Amino acid sequence: MRWLSNRRPRWIALAGICAAGATLLTGAPMQAAIASGGGDGCNPNRSNNYLHYYFDGADSQNVGGTPGGVYASIRNYSPFVAGPNQGAPSNDDVSEWVMLDVQPASDDKYVQIGWIERPGGLRNTFVEWSFGPGKFYDDYYSPYAINSTQSYAVYFQPTENLMYGVAVNGNLVQRVADTDRPNDAQIYAEIHTQASQVPGGTADPSGKVAQVSAAHVWPTAGSSKGWQNFDGVTGAAGASWLGIAPGAGTSGVNSWRTWDKACKT
Amino acid sequence: MLSLPKLMRNNGHRLSLRARLGAGAGVVAVTGFGVAAMAGAFAPAASAQTAGHARSAPAAVRPLAAAMINAVVSDNATRIAPVAANIASRQPGAVAAQRTALAWVAKPGTRVLGESLVYASTIRFGSHQLVWLVSLNPAGGLHSVSGPPRTANFVVAMVSAKTGQWLMTAAGLSPTLPALPAIPAR
Numbered sequence: 001m002r003w004l005s006n007r008r009p010r011w012i013a014l015a016g017i018c019a020a021g022a023t024l025l026t027g028a029p030m031q032a033a034i035a036s037g038g039g040d041g042c043n044p045n046r047s048n049n050y051l052h053y054y055f056d057g058a059d060s061q062n063v064g065g066t067p068g069g070v071y072a073s074i075r076n077y078s079p080f081v082a083g084p085n086q087g088a089p090s091n092d093d094v095s096e097w098v099m100l101d102v103q104p105a106s107d108d109k110y111v112q113i114g115w116i117e118r119p120g121g122l123r124n125t126f127v128e129w130s131f132g133p134g135k136f137y138d139d140y141y142s143p144y145a146i147n148s149t150q151s152y153a154v155y156f157q158p159t160e161n162l163m164y165g166v167a168v169n170g171n172l173v174q175r176v177a178d179t180d181r182p183n184d185a186q187i188y189a190e191i192h193t194q195a196s197q198v199p200g201g202t203a204d205p206s207g208k209v210a211q212v213s214a215a216h217v218w219p220t221a222g223s224s225k226g227w228q229n230f231d232g233v234t235g236a237a238g239a240s241w242l243g244i245a246p247g248a249g250t251s252g253v254n255s256w257r258t259w260d261k262a263c264k265t
Numbered sequence: 266m267l268s269l270p271k272l273m274r275n276n277g278h279r280l281s282l283r284a285r286l287g288a289g290a291g292v293v294a295v296t297g298f299g300v301a302a303m304a305g306a307f308a309p310a311a312s313a314q315t316a317g318h319a320r321s322a323p324a325a326v327r328p329l330a331a332a333m334i335n336a337v338v339s340d341n342a343t344r345i346a347p348v349a350a351n352i353a354s355r356q357p358g359a360v361a362a363q364r365t366a367l368a369w370v371a372k373p374g375t376r377v378l379g380e381s382l383v384y385a386s387t388i389r390f391g392s393h394q395l396v397w398l399v400s401l402n403p404a405g406g407l408h409s410v411s412g413p414p415r416t417a418n419f420v421v422a423m424v425s426a427k428t429g430q431w432l433m434t435a436a437g438l439s440p441t442l443p444a445l446p447a448i449p450a451r
Contacts, residue, residue, distance in 0.1 A: 051414065090372060090405045090450045097411065108412050116410050122371055128410045136409045137340060137437035138417070140369075141389065173389045175342045190411060 040146065041080030041197050044241070044262035048087035048195040056198050056242045056258040057096075057188030058232030060217045061251055068221035070098050070185035071153030071167075072230065073214045075200075076115050076123075078146045079260075082195035083119025093118045094196050095126065096189040096211075100154045100164065100182035108133045109180045113152045113166040113173070115143060127166050127174045139174055151214070156182050158221050185217045187232065189258055194239065200258035203243055213255040230254050326354045327379040329400050329421070334381070336419045336439035337398070343435075344386040348395070353382035358426055362397035365431045366422035373451045374404035382426060389433065395426040405450030407436050418442045 060070065074096055082088035097114030111129040123143035130136040144150050155165040158181060165175040189199045189211070200211040215230030233251040236242035236258075243259040328350060338345055348356070363377045378400040386392040399422045406416040417436040424431055 084450065091403070091408050093410055095410050110412070112411060120371060126410055130409065130412055133413065134440055135438055136412070136415055138410060138435070140434040140436070174340060175388065177341050
C-alpha cells in the first residue's frame with residue numbers, strides 16, 4: 001500500500017493495535033479528562049513530511065497460526081507532536097500500542113490499544129479496530145498519568161464468535177466481534193511525520209527506562225500453553241534517527257527502549 | 266455472557282468485567298430516535314454550539330439520528346436506550362454537555378450537531394448510565410489513529426448527565442453514514 005511503502009512488508013499489516021493488560025503495574029488511576037502534556041517531549045526540528053509513517057518497536061516471532069492475545073507494559077511518554085505550526089495537520093497524532101492484526105497488512109484489519117497524543121498535549125487512552133479499509137472504530141478514554149507505565153492487552157477468543165477484547169491493567173474496556181482471525185502480534189510506537197518525536201526520550205536516560213517491557217503473547221488461541229514471551233524482533237525502519245535498543249533486527253526481545261536520536265537531553 | 270476472561274484466567278491474569286452485558290450484549294436497544302432526526306444529526310443547526318462560542322442559553326435538544334446511534338453501538342458491546350424525548354428536552358445540562366464535548370476536541374470551529382439523553386451500558390462505565398451523547402463535527406476532521414488516514418464520519422462524546430464529566434468519545438467511519446461536512450481547521 002502506498003502509505004506503507006517505506007515499511008517492511010510484515011509491518012504493513014499494522015495499523016495499530018491495542019492491548020490489554022494483564023499484569024498490574026503501577027496502577028495509576030485514569031486522569032480526569034485531558035492531560036496538559038508533560039513536557040517530556042523535545043522538538044526534533046525536522047521538516048514536516050506528513051504521511052510518511054515511522055514505526056519503532058517489535059513484531060512477535062512467537063505467534064502460531066492464530067494468536068490468542070498480546071500484552072505489554074508501555075510507558076506513557078509524552079512526545080513532541082507536530083501540528084499546524086510545523087505544517088502538519090491538527091488532527092495528526094503520535095501513539096504507542098499493542099495489536100493483533102491480520103496479515104497482509106494491506107487488508108487494514110487489526111485491533112489495538114495504547115496511548116495517543118495529539119498536538120497541544122491532548123492525550124487519551126485509545127482503542128482502535130479496523131476490519132477493512134472502509135471502516136474503523138475508535139474509543140477515546142481518559143489518559144493515564146504521563147510517564148506512568150500501564151499494561152495494555154488485546155485478546156482474541158475464536159470460540160466466542162471470533163471475539164476480540166482489549167484491556168488495561170487487566171480491566172476489560174471494550175470488545176468487538178469480527179469474522180477475521182489475527183495471525184500477527186505487534187507492539188510499536190507510531191508517528192506520521194518526521195516533524196514529530198519518536199517516544200522514549202533520549203538514548204541514555206537515567207536508569208535507561210524501558211519504554212516497553214514484559215511483552216507477552218499467547219501464541220495459539222485456544223491452546224492451554226498460555227502466555228509466552230513475546231520474543232519479538234526489533235524494528236526501526238524508515239529513518240536513521242529512530243533509536244531502539246536492543247538494536248534493530250535483534251530477535252527474542254521482550255523489553256526495549258526507543259528514543260529519537262535528535263533528542264540529546 | 267462474556268467468556269473472554271476464560272482465556273486469561275491462567276497465569277494469574279484476570280479481567281474484571283465491570284458490566285456484565287449478558288448474551289444479548291450484541292443486541293442494541295435503539296428505539297425512539299426518529300428517522301426525521303437523521304438530517305438533524307448531520308446538518309449543523311443554526312443554534313449549534315461551536316468551540317469557543319458556547320452559548321449560555323439552552324438550545325433545543327436535537328436528537329441524534331438512529332443511524333448514528335447504530336454506528337456508536339457497532340462495537341457490539343455498547344447498548345443505548347433513549348430517554349423519552351419530552352423528558353430529555355426538559356433535562357438541564359445539555360449545554361454544559363456540549364461544552365464538555367467541545368473541550369475534548371479542543372479545536373476552534375468544531376460544531377455540535379445534536380445531542381441525545383440516553384441510558385448507556387458500556388463495559389468501561391457499567392450499565393444504565395444516564396448520559397448525554399453529543400454528536401460533533403470536529404474542525405479539520407478526526408482521523409483514525411493508526412493505519413491509513415481515514416476520516417471519521419461520526420464523532421460522539423459521552424458525557425455523564427449526573428456529574429457533567431466527559432466519559433469517552435466514540436468515533437469512526439461507518440459505511441452507513443455520509444461524510445461529515447468539512448470544516449477547515451483554524
